[in-house]
Amino acid sequence: MKRTLAVAAGLTAVALTLTACSGEGSPNEGSSTSPTELKIGNFMDLTSWDTAVADIGFNGPYLSAVYDPLIALDGEGKPVPALATDWTVSEDFLTVTLELRTDAVFSDGEKFDADAAVANLEYLRDGAVSREAYLNVESFTAVDEDTVEIDLSARDDRLLYFMGLGRSYMAAPSAIEAGTLAEAPVGSGPYTLSESSIPGAEYHFDRVADHWAADEFRFEKVSVLPIQDDSARNNAMEAGQINVTFADDTTVEMAEQNGWSTESKVAAWIGLRINDHTGEQLEPLGDVRVRQALNYAFDGAEILSSLGRDRGEVTNQVFAVGFPGNDPALDDRCAYDMEKAKELMAEAGYADGFEVAMPMSGPFQTWQPTVEQVFQELGIRVTWDEYQFTDYQSNAPNYPMFIVSLAVDSDPVATIARQFTVPQWYMPEPDISEFPELQSQVDAALEAPRGEEQEAEIRELNEMVTEQAWNVVWYQSANTYVTTPDIELTPVTGMMFPTLRQIQPAA
Template sequence: DEPADLSQLQDDFYEATDPSASPAAANERTDSFVSTISSAGGVFLPGFYDNGWDGNAVAPIFASLVVTDDAGEPIGDLAEDWEVSEDGLTYTFHLREGLVFSDGSPLTADDVAFTLTLLNDPSYEGSVDFTKVVIAGTDDYKNGDADAISGISVIDDQTIEITTEKVNPNALTLLGGQVLPEEYYGADYVKGDLDYLRDLYSKPIGAGPYAFEEYVEGQEIRYTANENYYDGEPAIGTLIFKILSSDSTLQNFQNGDIDQGGFGSDPDTLEELQGLGFASVRARVIPDLGQIWVNNDNETLADTEMRQALYYGLDRQQIVDAKYKGLGQVADVYAAPTQWSYTNEGVTQYPYDPEKAEELLDGLGWEVGSDGIREKDGEKLTISYITTTQDDPVIPVASATYSEIGIDFVPEVLDGNTAFARFYDHDYDLAGFRTDGLVDPDDAVNEFASEDPHINVTGYENADVTKLVDEGISTFDQDERQEIYAELYQALSEDPPTILLDYRKSLSGWNARIQGGENFTTGGGDSSLALAKLSIADD
C-alpha cells in the first residue's frame, strides 16, 4: 500500500482581526487568565493520578528538572544543565541557584532524591515506570534492607547524580520529572506504605509558576501566581481552569467567561472563531493518537483474528470525517505524524472491508444466529464499548457496521472517573480514549511490553513486540531506532493490540488581549513554562 498523505496535517495560525471586539466580561479581568479542562479527578499529585486531566491540573503547580518542546527536544526547567556519561548510564543534574517551593522552603537535590525514591517505593502503583531504566540499587531498596537507593547520589544542594542499569534515551526526562518537596510529602514517609499521601492529594505544593488555591469539584480549579517562582512571579496574578464540557466552550469564550480554550477539530468552529474578531487561533497538529483500546484479557477478544475482524468491520474513515470534518486523518501506526519515527512502510492496512471481517469471524467459529447476531458455544457475540461522550461518533458508526457483520455492539457512556476506573481495572471490552501527548516513540508502545497491568491496560502479550519495544530504547542512535520502530510498527499492525482511529489537528483559541497565548496548550510538556510568560495587554 502507498504511504498515507500527511500533507493536510500542518500547523496553521490565524491572527485576531479586531482585538477591540473583546467582550466586556473578559476585559474586566485585568489580573486573571481563565482556561478550561474537561474533567478532574482531584488527585493533584504527579505520578499518582489516573485521570489525565489531573495531569493538566498539576502542570502549573509542579516544575520539573527537564521538560520537552513540541519537537521532543529537552529544555532545562529547574535544572540549569546536565551531563550524561559516555556509557549512557549516569545522569548528573545541576539545579539552578536559589530554588524554593511556593511555600518558601528551599528546593535542593535532596528533594529530587526523595521524589525518585517515592516513585520507586515497593508499594508504589502509579503510572510512572522505571523498569526500562532501573536506578541502580532499586531492587535492594525494594526487596532488601537498604535504607536508600544506592544509585541516587546527592553531591551537594544543587547537584545530583543518578546511575541507571539500562541505556534508555528517555531516561533524561523520566529522571528529570516534576519535583516534590520532601519536607511536606515526606514528613510521614515509611518505606512500603504510601497511603498517607492520599490526605495530600487535594493540597499540593510545588515549585511551578502557580500555587494551588482551591478546587471546587465539577466547577473550577484556582491558582495564585507563585511569588517564589525561579523565573520571576508570573505577570498574571490568578489562573483559573474552568471545568467545562466541550460543547459549551465556544459559548463561554464568546461571552468572555474564559480567555482560552480547546475547540476541537471542526472547520465550522474555526470559521466562528475567526468571525469573532478578538480571537487568535492556532490549528495545531496534536502529537497524540485516537484509539479504541481492546481488552486482550477477554477470552472473546484474545485472538489476533478477532481484533483484525474488529478493524476490518469498522468504517474508521466515516468516524474521522464525522469527528474532524477534514481536520483529521485515519491513523495507521503507533506514532503521530509529527514524530520522527513515523513510517507506515510495510504495515498492514485495515480499510473498511466487512466481507473480510465476516470471513475472519467465520474462521473463529462465530456463526450467524436467527436474530442476525453471531453465536459460539451458546454465547452471543456481544461487545461493549466504554466512552465518556454521548456524541462519540464511534457509537453510531460501530453500531451500524458491526451489526452488519453480526456483532451486538453495546455502548456505555460513563463519567470520566468511572470510565478510567473501569479501564484501569481491565473491566471493559472496548474503550475509547486518546493517548497523552507523545514525545518519544516509546510513549505510544511501551505499555504493550509491560508486565504491569496498571500500565498494560490491554493485557496484550507478544514476544516479538516486547523484544522490539525493548530494543527501541536500548540505543541513543536515532537512525538505529528508526529501523527498529519501522519493524515494530509492522509487527503491531499484524497483531494489533488496539484499533487505531485517528490523527488530528486541534483548534486552540485565545483572546488577543492575552499576550503569549500561542505558546500555551493545557497540559503540554512545556505548558508551565508557557503559563509563566503570559501577560495581559494594556487597553
C-alpha cells in the same frame, strides 16, 4: 455498506489515562497590548496538589503554576532544562547525572538543593501514579549540593521524557514529610495559590516576583477555571471571563467569528483496544485474520469525518502521527474493504460471526452505533454492558476488547511502554510476551543505540504490530485550544492540557 454514522452533539473526546466561573471581563476581541492576566478555561478540575498521585492529564496548568519540574518538555515533546540545568547519561545507560540550579526557593522558605531533589524523587518513585516514570530506578543520590545521581537497574530511555511530562515536580520536603501536599501545594513555582481560590470552581495564582525563571512566566496573575460544561465554557470565553480554553466544535466556529487563535495537535487514538490477542477469553481474537478483518471493516476516514469533525489524522497506528515511530506508509495496511474483511472472517472459520460482550459508557456512545453497524455486517453479535463513566476504567480491561480514546505520546519509547509492555489501567496484563517475534523486536528497539538506528527498530516493531492488527485504530484525534489573539499557546502531544510554559503573551 451504508455509512450512515451517528453524529455526536457537543462531545469532548476524553483520553482515559483522566462549575461555574466568576470574574469580571468584556468580550475578548484582541488587544494591541500584552495581557496581564491569563485566564484558562479547563475541561477538568484538579485531581490533587499531591505530585505523587496527581494525574498528568488536565492538571498541567494547575501544577505548573505552583511547582517547578526538574525537567520540562518543549513544544515537540523533547526534554529541556528546568530546575535541572543539564544532565548526562553514562555509556552503559545505567546512570543519569543531573546538575541543579542553586537559586530556587520553596514558598515556605526552604532552599531547593540536591537533598530536596532526592526527597522528592524518592517520594515520586513510591507514588501510586508517579511511579510510572521510575520503574527502573534503583537509587537517587545527592552527590553534592547541586548534583543528583540516578542509578538504574536497566536502561530506560523513557525516564527523561516522563520526568518532563509532569513526573518531576518538586515540592517542599517539609510538606512531603508532613503529608499535607494534598491539602495545599508548597512548591518553588512561578506562582503561589491565592487565598481567593475556591476549590472545584476557580483557582487563582499570584506571581512570584523574584522567581528564577520570571522571564518565562510573564503574566502577573493566572486563573484556572474548571468548567466541565462545553456551553458554559464557551460562554465564559465570549464574555471575557477566560482567554484560553479547551475547544469543542462550537468554540472553533466562535474563534472564526471573533478572530481568536486556534491551535491543535494529535492527542489520542480512537478505536477498539484488543487485550486478548491469544484468544484466551474470546477465541476468535486469537486468530490474526479476525483482528485484520476488524481493521478492514472500519472506515477510519469516514469515522473521523462524520464523528471526529475532521479534527485529527487518519491512521491505523498507535505511534503518534508526525513523530518517530509512526510510518505513513503503513496507513494503507488494512485500508477500508468490507469484502476483504468478510473473506478473512470466513477463512478463519467465522463466516457467521461470533458473540462478544463489550462495556459501554456515556463518552463512548458516539461510536457505539458505528460499531454495531460494522459488527452486524460481519455477523458479530454484540451485547453491551452499561457502566457509569467513573466505573468504565476499572471494568473495561476485563473484556477482550472495548472502545477507547487513549492518549498518544510524542516519545516512541514511551509509546512502546504504554501501548505494549508496561501494565496500565487499560492493559493490566500485557500479552506481547506471548508472541516471541514481537517481544524480540521490542527488545531490539529498546536496546538499539539512540538515534536513527533505534528509530529504525521502532518502525520495524510498528510494522509488525500493524500487520498483527494488534488494535483496531480508526484515527488519531487532535486536542484543540482557542486563545485570544494576544496569547500564544503551543500544544504538546502527550499533555492533555499544556503547562504554563506553553502559554505565553503573543510576541
